[in-house]
Amino acid sequence: xxxxxxxxxxxxxxxxxxxxxxxxxxxxxxxxxxxxxxxxxxxxxxxxxxxxxxxxxxxxxxxxxxxxxxxxxxxxxxxxxxxxxxxxxxxxxxxxxxxxxxxxxxxxxxxxxxxxxxxxxxxxxxxxxxxxxxxxxxxxxxxxxxxxxxxxxxxxxxxxxxxxxxxxxxxxxxxxxxxxxxxxxxxxxxxxxxxxxxxxxxxxxxxxxxxxxxxxxxxxxxxxxxxxxxxxxxxxxxxxxxxxxxxxxxxxxxxxxxxxxxxxxxxxxxxxxxxxxxxxxxxxxxxxxxxxxxxxxxxxxxxxx
Numbered sequence: 001x002x003x004x005x006x007x008x009x010x011x012x013x014x015x016x017x018x019x020x021x022x023x024x025x026x027x028x029x030x031x032x033x034x035x036x037x038x039x040x041x042x043x044x045x046x047x048x049x050x051x052x053x054x055x056x057x058x059x060x061x062x063x064x065x066x067x068x069x070x071x072x073x074x075x076x077x078x079x080x081x082x083x084x085x086x087x088x089x090x091x092x093x094x095x096x097x098x099x100x101x102x103x104x105x106x107x108x109x110x111x112x113x114x115x116x117x118x119x120x121x122x123x124x125x126x127x128x129x130x131x132x133x134x135x136x137x138x139x140x141x142x143x144x145x146x147x148x149x150x151x152x153x154x155x156x157x158x159x160x161x162x163x164x165x166x167x168x169x170x171x172x173x174x175x176x177x178x179x180x181x182x183x184x185x186x187x188x189x190x191x192x193x194x195x196x197x198x199x200x201x202x203x204x205x206x207x208x209x210x211x212x213x214x215x216x217x218x219x220x221x222x223x224x225x226x227x228x229x230x231x232x233x234x235x236x237x238x239x240x241x242x243x244x245x246x247x248x249x250x251x252x253x254x255x256x257x258x259x260x261x262x263x264x265x266x267x268x269x270x271x272x273x274x275x276x277x278x279x280x281x282x283x284x285x286x287x288x289x290x291x292x293x294x295x296x297x298x299x300x301x302x303x304x305x
Contacts, residue, residue, distance in 0.1 A: 031157040042245040054286040055298035058096040130202040140193040164194040201256040207231045248275045266296040
């Protein structure tokens with residue numbers, strides 16, 4: 001009887017091993033984009049952009065702008081000034097249309113949830129809209145995902161930052177005053193993460209992300225390196241840089257479509273974000289005529305085809 005039990009156990013063990021060997025390995029059904037966050041370089045602007053266009057905005061007498069944020073809708077430019085609590089609307093050539101006290105930027109920016117005045121917590125769900133779908137993420141996570149109407153999550157793609165990938169742990173914070181909560185969350189972020197992802201966008205060719213390199217600083221107000229990541233989906237290659245090799249930088253907040261990236265640039269940052277040598281004759285006139293009290297320029301960085 002004992003021998004029969006031994007034989008039965010051996011048979012069952014062999015069957016389990018065979019079943020285990022035959023069980024197929026389930027591979028990820030979503031793209032994984034590998035990026036070396038230590039490989040920051042300066043790049044030739046022509047590798048990304050073929051031209052820069054400047055659109056001056058017509059001033060409205062009696063109305064100033066302090067800290068405007070840009071929205072795009074039906075070829076119009078919408079600027080919400082969070083300090084003055086005003087919304088300006090301009091036509092496609094920069095002509096003034098109207099100003100209102102109503103903040104419509106959230107509805108105007110239907111393709112992004114990164115409206116800076118709305119974000120309070122590192123646990124906030126950030127995202128962008130591409131091809132009629134929302135792509136959502138958290139600033140310290142590498143997963144980008146969709147949510148269905150029932151709240152079920154499906155991974156759209158993941159970033160692979162190698163040794164800097166986050167540990168997939170549940171992060172919770174105790175209820176407390178808003179200021180203290182923000183302080184605690186930021187401290188946690190800078191003690192436990194090597195990066196913070198913001199301003200993600202996508203078009204037919206690129207996925208763009210603004211990446212803050214944290215380096216586990218002793219104090220969160222220490223200097224951080226902000227870099228731009230353009231991932232070419234077709235070529236499976238990327239450009240990771242702080243500035244171009246001509247010394248020009250890109251603004252931190254931009255909008256993106258298949259033709260260009262669009263940003264606001266004020267007089268004080270004109271030389272930093274716009275290289276005059278790359279402008280056509282019309283653009284150089286706009287550049288040279290800009291004054292310190294003008295509204296910011298709408299700057300379009302046209303993608304190289």
